[in-house]
Amino acid sequence: MARTDHPAEPxxxxxxxxxxxxGALGLWGNTVxxxxxxAPVYSLAATLxxxxxxxHDKAPAMFLLAFVPMLLVAVAYRELNRxxxxxxxxxxxxxxxxxxxxxWMGGWGVAVSAIIVLANVAEISAVYTLRFLGLxxxxxxxxxxxxLGLVFIVGMTWVSYxxxxxxxRIQNALVIVQFAVLAIxxxxxxxLVYSGGAGSQAVRPSWDWFSPxxxxxxxxxxxxxxxxFIYWGWDACLAVxxxxxxxxxxxxxxxxxxxxxxxxxxxxxxxxxxxxxxFGTTGIGLNNPDNADDVLSTLGHPVxxxxxxxxxxxxxxxxxxxxxxxxxxxxxxxxxxxxVYGALPRRFANVHPRYKTPSFGTVVMGAAAxxxxxxxSLVSQNALQDSIASLGLAVAFYxxxxxxxxxxxxxxxxxxxxxxxxxxxxLPALGGLAMLWAFVQSCVDMLKPDYGFTTFGPxxxxxxxxxGMLVLGVPxxxxxxxxxxxxxxxxxxxxxxxxxxxxxxxxxIGGL
Numbered sequence: 001m002a003r004t005d006h007p008a009e010p011x012x013x014x015x016x017x018x019x020x021x022x023g024a025l026g027l028w029g030n031t032v033x034x035x036x037x038x039a040p041v042y043s044l045a046a047t048l049x050x051x052x053x054x055x056h057d058k059a060p061a062m063f064l065l066a067f068v069p070m071l072l073v074a075v076a077y078r079e080l081n082r083x084x085x086x087x088x089x090x091x092x093x094x095x096x097x098x099x100x101x102x103x104w105m106g107g108w109g110v111a112v113s114a115i116i117v118l119a120n121v122a123e124i125s126a127v128y129t130l131r132f133l134g135l136x137x138x139x140x141x142x143x144x145x146x147x148l149g150l151v152f153i154v155g156m157t158w159v160s161y162x163x164x165x166x167x168x169r170i171q172n173a174l175v176i177v178q179f180a181v182l183a184i185x186x187x188x189x190x191x192l193v194y195s196g197g198a199g200s201q202a203v204r205p206s207w208d209w210f211s212p213x214x215x216x217x218x219x220x221x222x223x224x225x226x227x228x229f230i231y232w233g234w235d236a237c238l239a240v241x242x243x244x245x246x247x248x249x250x251x252x253x254x255x256x257x258x259x260x261x262x263x264x265x266x267x268x269x270x271x272x273x274x275x276x277x278x279f280g281t282t283g284i285g286l287n288n289p290d291n292a293d294d295v296l297s298t299l300g301h302p303v304x305x306x307x308x309x310x311x312x313x314x315x316x317x318x319x320x321x322x323x324x325x326x327x328x329x330x331x332x333x334x335x336x337x338x339x340v341y342g343a344l345p346r347r348f349a350n351v352h353p354r355y356k357t358p359s360f361g362t363v364v365m366g367a368a369a370x371x372x373x374x375x376x377s378l379v380s381q382n383a384l385q386d387s388i389a390s391l392g393l394a395v396a397f398y399x400x401x402x403x404x405x406x407x408x409x410x411x412x413x414x415x416x417x418x419x420x421x422x423x424x425x426x427l428p429a430l431g432g433l434a435m436l437w438a439f440v441q442s443c444v445d446m447l448k449p450d451y452g453f454t455t456f457g458p459x460x461x462x463x464x465x466x467x468g469m470l471v472l473g474v475p476x477x478x479x480x481x482x483x484x485x486x487x488x489x490x491x492x493x494x495x496x497x498x499x500x501x502x503x504x505x506x507x508x509i510g511g512l
Contacts, residue, residue: 088337
């Protein structure tokens with residue numbers, strides 16, 4: 001039964017949401033939002049080389065292995081969304097399951113991951129755009145590439161501000177370009193390998209590439225946390241659930257569809273790149289440390305000449321820009337949900353009357369990304385690189401909260417049927433434990449001062465940045481708790497609170 005202290009009843013004419021544009025997205029539109037948020041081309045370019053350095057020829061196995069906990073967590077997301085289709089996702093579900101403190105920190109984990117990645121994808125968009133234009137000197141200039149990166153953040157914030165429909169249309173074009181280029185490169189590379197047109201380092205694919213056996217625990221943890229980064233973003237499907245038709249079912253299906261598309265794509269690309277480039281330590285070989293930052297662009301010219309090389313450069317830029325926009329979308333909606341339920345100041349509940357977007361939250365997310373990007377760029381480029389390496393900690397943190405929230409939220413009905421026990425209990429538990437293992441093992445490895453490019457005394461910079469950003473949420477949460485008591489005492493959101501709330505024209509809950 002719903003609590004009687006819920007702030008208001010929905011207005012006459014049916015239940016209302018939070019003021020967002022309901023029914024704007026279908027299954028494919030929702031899936032595109034999730035695919036765009038993962039930035040598949042940029043993610044592969046930035047990650048595949050380091051995965052190979054960690055596990056040698058087992059990169060396809062690591063992509064498959066990391067897909068399993070992603071799929072298990074996606075199941076938890078789907079089940080929770082069917083019961084509570086709320087754009088707050090981890091925040092809302094964590095609060096309903098474990099209370100306001102866990103829920104608030106879950107929402108903070110989502111925000112931290114977004115701020116970190118926004119700064120990095122803006123930098124990538126700028127650098128690759130300048131390189132595509134032949135302006136390598138400008139790409140090496142801190143001032144010029146930072147300025148262009150800021151333009152990308154501001155531009156994509158503006159697109160997100162203008163509405164979900166225009167966002168979907170732009171993402172459709174950007175996502176299609178990304179997957180088309182990946183298909184061309186992969187098929188072309190494999191054709192050259194099997195036709196004998198590849199270089200001397202080329203090797204034929206082996207079934208052993210798909211087996212995780214023989215990889216040490218630390219190497220596996222490093223590879224999995226890297227792979228978590230390249231899969232991360234599909235949960236954007238759930239953050240736009242209230243703007244999706246059939247909101248209790250379609251976003252969950254879109255999330256599962258997005259993860260399947262990603263794993264097929266990533267494995268195909270990994271096999272093609274390994275086969276064509278081989279594992280040499282010179283030239284385009286994948287064990288050449290100079291290639292680790294971007295193996296895709298390195299292969300562009302050998303596979304397809306100058307045209308393919310240029311196409312890959314601009315596609316990486318497009319991919320990063322796409323992720324900039326689709327990362328702002330879900331995070332702004334998360335802050336909207338937190339404000340509506342009284343966990344953040346009331347201004348975050350503002351929805352633009354024409355564009356039906358969380359106007360204040362969108363601007364704040366863009367501004368936070370600008371500040372983080374400028375500070376790290378000016379302080380240390382190494383720190384900026386280490387921040388993206390730390391991203392997996394924040395992602396594993398809030399994915400784990402979501403998975404365990406599923407079990408606890410449905411704990412009283414797990415024995416109702418075999419389906420409920422499997423999909424709401426066993427599978428989310430396995431996904432949550434996998435995320436917990438990846439988080440703990442990565443923390444142990446990242447503590448070492450030689451992990452990454454920076455150090456803080458005896459500690460590795462990647463660990464300090466990753467854990468530091470998460471811990472920063474504690475004093476912010478305590479500050480909110482002093483002014484937003486209704487939420488933190490469980491009066492505005494608990495397991496029984498209706499998840500559809502009044503339009504934001506009504507006074508938000510517990511505002512400052």
